[in-house]
Amino acid sequence: MPPCTPPRVLDRERTPRRYIGFLKSASVCVLIAGLLSPFSPAVAAGGRTAAASADLCGGQCSDILPPGENGNATLAQILLNQAFGTQPGHAEDQLGPYAGLAKGYPALTDAKINDFFNDASFGVPSGQAASTERPAGRSDVTIVRDRKAGVPHITGTTRYGTEFGAGYAAAEDRLWLMDVFRHVGRGQLTSFAGGATANQGLEQQFYRSAPYTEADLQAQIDNAVAKNGARGRQSLDDANAYLAGVNAYIDASDAGRYFPGEYVLTGHKNAITNAGTIDHFKITDLVALASVIGSLFGSGGGGEVDNALSLLAAQSKYGVAEGTKVWESFRERNDPEAVLTVHDGRSFPYATRPDDPQGEALPDPGSVVQEPLVYDRSGTGAGAAATRVSSGAARATLGSARRGMSNALVVGGRSTASGHPVAVFGPQTGYFAPQLLMLQEIQGPGISARGASFAGLSMYVELGRGQDYAWSATTSGQDIIDSYAVELCQDDHHYLYHGTCTAMDEVEQRNSWSPTVADGTAAGAYTMRVWRTKYGPVQYRATVGGKKVAYTTLRSSYLHEVDSIVGFQMLNDPDYVKGPQDFQSAAQHINFTFNWLYADSRHTAYYNSGDNPVRASGVDADLPVWARPAYEWRGWDPATNTAEYTPPAQHPNSVDQDYYVSWNNKQAADYASAPWGEGSVHRGDLLEDRVKRLVAAGGVTRASLTAAMADAALADLRAEDVLPKLLKVVTSSPVSDPTAAAAVDKLQAWVAAGARRTETSAGSHAYADADAIRILDAWWPLLVKAEFEPGLGSDLYTAITNNLPVDEAPSAGHGPTGSHAGSSFQYGWWSYVDKDIRSVLGETVRGPLAQKYCGGGSLTSCRDLLISTLKDAAGRTAAQVYPGDDQCAAGDQWCADSIVQRPLGGIKHGRISWQNRPTYQQVVEFTSHR
Incomplete structure (x- = not known):
């Protein structure tokens, strides 16, 4: 010390x-x-080091997970x-290399990759073991931690011992975080960690989506085991062994008094007397954890009420027929110019718009009210939670918060220097301290893998590599959620189910807290209340044709978050996954909405997972429908929330395509997935353009593919793909105004330099092309409003912005962690601007907007509008564009964009420069196959 x-x-x-x-x-x-x-x-x-099982990567597997392994x-x-x-050992040591790639990638070579990543080979080299332990004195498992990153390498001689070690290592690295999220999953965070506003918001966000009772949590375990035979029973045995390891660490750390300090700061333990307890984990805690992860990252769709409100706004302005046409053009649910992951010409129709929609239950204008969640001591619904919503402002809690920048770049061996496929891929789970994910290697009977897993669910590696293959995922977002309008009867808490007046199920969670050392909040209490129906939890209330209804939200993974465990078990089993078809078969057992990518030494593959319900004929997945038998999912059983699902062959899938890119973009032709904004400009284009160039040139290496990812991670999508067209309009005649002309010069120079948001030098905390970046950040929202609001009208413009925000620049507040979250350019109006400007210029546009908006379609008027807003933007100071927050002073451009590791415990880490990049990332190229 x-x-x-x-x-x-x-x-x-x-x-x-x-x-x-x-x-x-x-x-x-x-x-x-x-x-x-x-x-x-x-x-x-x-x-002794961890035994290295068959490792056919030849030293060419690498990974990274900031800020560090020790949480x-x-x-x-x-x-x-x-x-x-000061930092605990291995708490922040992966943050520097991760941040350093932003300036280091132009000179990257294969030999330098591990300057910015960890060596992800199996085992620990001789002399590089930092510690070796046999948890709880067991003879059937050893945990070796490497010196560089402190990653646990778990080697077991029995299946039970292996999983026991995985649980012990997880608790060593993430016990406090695991405890936090098992309480989040139950809606009990404030009672556990104090009544801070952030704690209340987090537990409310998830409780509305998954208001489970203890019986519900246990039923998930029972059902998952029952329907999966021997593998289901094995998963239960693995989970119980894992829990035994977690609890053994709790006991050891309590007795040795080296448990996480947050337990003292929140009043659960006494630092002097050691009084107090840390509760053991139980099997239902794993379900609570899984429900949080599944709700946040793996449940695409929803937002049907929001869609209905914007559609009604369009129909109110233009009439039903033309309004529907205008709305569909902005919806872009099957845009012909969208970048595709499966680009081999095959079509995968799903959730497409029916020719003759049936069962639509659109609300009466002005009638939608969000269902209260929070109740005060008297049992009265909190006023703020029951506000009337209109013009598309009824935003689903999770639907509006889902963000991700998971991405994948996979190139087949025909285009690589070695003849072996190369992959650079990883998931984005936000930036936290400690990170939600943890690294590990697990070697034991039936398990051989290294990679990342969500803390508390790490009985298997969830994203990583096996002996001769690697896999990863991106959030796909296809629609597995539907909104039903249940007709009320008797009172507000009874509804018609198949003609019978049926009582809603009331589920409550009471939370109370005392002042804690950690947050200093005053003592308080409140109750969360959710009304559940057979069609899912109630989200809104309204009238439809004068009838009182409750809008519910039903998702196929509701009450089934644990079902995916068998798929992960398969991915870790070297006797199961021996090639791309086996990989796809394993992914088919995962009911979360993910894009799965695969590479081995000979093949690449892709599969889109999720339980896609088969909808009744004529039902439009984008809009709410009546809760009546004719419009229910085919084969739906409300007692188990199971239904008929589309078969695997109908999910976008591929083997050995020339290359794959995925950045939360459209999966395949005619796959009308849920997110808005999958049009002509999407951040997936940033990967597509770079990878296509590499593939065309041939000789792709790990370094060149990593550099392509890193370059895209620094690009401003608006500047690269939309700004040149805007400037084409502006410069269609000489620009006489000196302020506008100067701004044009700066913007053109920035585009010519690559349109990146990057520091002048490493650690300078100042952007190159800073003025151009400031001008575009100020200009974009101004030009979008001026371009579209006059034609759409204020009501419709506002409604569509509630479906799809205008901008998601790095400095914008977005996602579950607010600003400084890294993820950028996933959601915005770039496609709308691109299509509209190209139409005004007279260029060919496939899938154009229903009308021309900029300047009413006149090139001269559009130019005048753009110059006027550009002058306004150029005059905005840095302090106006970047107003400052709890992290940054007003006007600090670099800081406004910077990534913050949001504390989930007592340890804080430094900010890093913005990169639009996965949290956990692998770079892999296998040299041989079993």
Whole structure:
């Protein structure tokens, strides 16, 4: 331990009040020295390394997961971090290499890849083991941690011991985080961690979507085991062994007093007496964790009520026929110019618009009210939660928050230098401290894999590599959610089910909290209440043709988040996955909506997973329908929420396509998935353009494909793919206004330089082309509003912006973590602007908007509009464009875009420069196959 020094910076807003007095005095040394004595369990340095199973990657597998593997910290380490900025070992050591790629990729070679990634080979090289332990003294499992990143390499001689070790290692690295999210999944976070506003928001977000009882959680386990035979029983055995390992660590860390310090800061443990308990984990905790992950990352669709409101706004302005045509043109549910992952010419029709829609239940204008979730002590619905919504403002809690920048670049061996496929891919799960994912290697009977898993669900590697293959996923978002209008009867809490007046099921979660050291919030309590029907939880209330209805949300993965466990078990089994068809078969057992990508030494493959319900004939998946037998999913059983699902062959899939790109873009032709904005300009184009160039040139390497990803990660999509067309209009005649002319020069120079948002030099915290970036950031929302609102009218313009936000620049607040989340350019009006401007220019547009909007379709008027808004934007100061927040001062452009690792515990990490890139990422090229 370094000698104690006075704290350089004391963050009073983030340092627990109880300890500020200690930190201001010399006694901090005494306090910390005392708390450090039981710092960690006794482990032997060195020792034997993890046994390397058949590893056919030839040293050419790499991965990265910022900020670091170690997500647990004792109270002493938390205090040191908050007082002096010191970091626990392996808590932040992957953040620097991850950030460094942004400036290092232009000179990247295969030999330098591991300057920015970890070596993801199996096992630990001789002399590189930092520690070796046999958890709980077991003889059938060993955990070896490597020196570079502290990754646990778990090797078991029995299946039980292997899974026990996986659970023990998970608790070593993420116990507090696992505890937080098992409470989030039950809607109990505030009772556990305090009543801070962020805690309330997090538990409310998920409880509305998955309001499960303990019986519901247990039923998921029972059902998943029952329907999957031997593999289902094995998954239950694995889960129980995993839980035994987690609980063994809880007991050991409690006895040794090296448990996470957050338990002290939230009042669960006493730092002096060690009084208090850390509750053991149980099987239903895993279901609660899975429900959070599934709801956030793997449940596409929804938003039908929101869609209905914008459609009604369009029909109100233009009439039913023309309004529907206008709305469909903005919906772009099957745009012919959209970038596709499966681009071999095959079609996969799903959720397409029916010629004669049946059963639509569109609300009466002005009647939609969001269902209250939060109730006060008197049982009265909170007023803010029951506000009337209109003009497309009824946004589903999760639907509006889903964001992702998971991406994948996979090139077949015909186009690579070695003749073997190359893949650069990974999921985006946000930036947190600690990270939601954790790294591990698991080797044991029937399991051989290394990669990332969600903390608390890491009995298997969920994204990673096997002995001679690797796989990854991106969020796909296809529509597995539908909204039903249930007719009310008797009162507001009874509805008609198949003609019978039926009581809704009331589910409540009462939370109360006392002031805690961690957040200092006053004592409080509230109740969350959800009304459930056979068609899912109630989300809104309205009238349809004067009849009172409740709009419910039903998703195919509702009550089935655990079903996917067997698919992950298969992906980890070297005896199951021996080629691309086996990989696709395993992915077919995953009911979450993901795009799965695969590579081995000979083949590449793709499969889109999810339980896609077969809808009744004539039902439009984009709009709410009546809750009547004629419009239900085919074969739907409300008792189990099971239905008939589209067969695997009807899911977008492919083997050995020349290349694959996926960045949450459209999967295949006629696959009308849920997200808005899958049109002519999508951030998937950033990958498509770069990979196509590489494939055309041939000789693709790991380094060149990684550099293509990194280059796309720094590109401003608007500047690369839309700005040149805007400037073409502006410069169609000489620009006489000096302010506008100067702005044009800067923007043109930026486009010529590559249209990237990157630092002048590593660590400069200043952008090259800073003025051009500021101008476009200010100009985009101004030009979109001026271009479209006059033609659409304020009501319809507002309605569509509630379906699809105008912009998602790096500095925008978006996603479940707000601003500084990294992900950018997934949702925005770039396709609308692109199509409209090309139409005004007289260029060919496939799938054009129903009308021309910029300047009423006149090139001269459009030019005048763009120049006027450009002048306005050029005059905006940096402080106006980047107003500042809790992280950054007003006007700090680099900081406004920067990525923040949002604390989920007591440890904080530094900001890094923006990169639009997956959180966990692999670079793989296998040299041989079994």
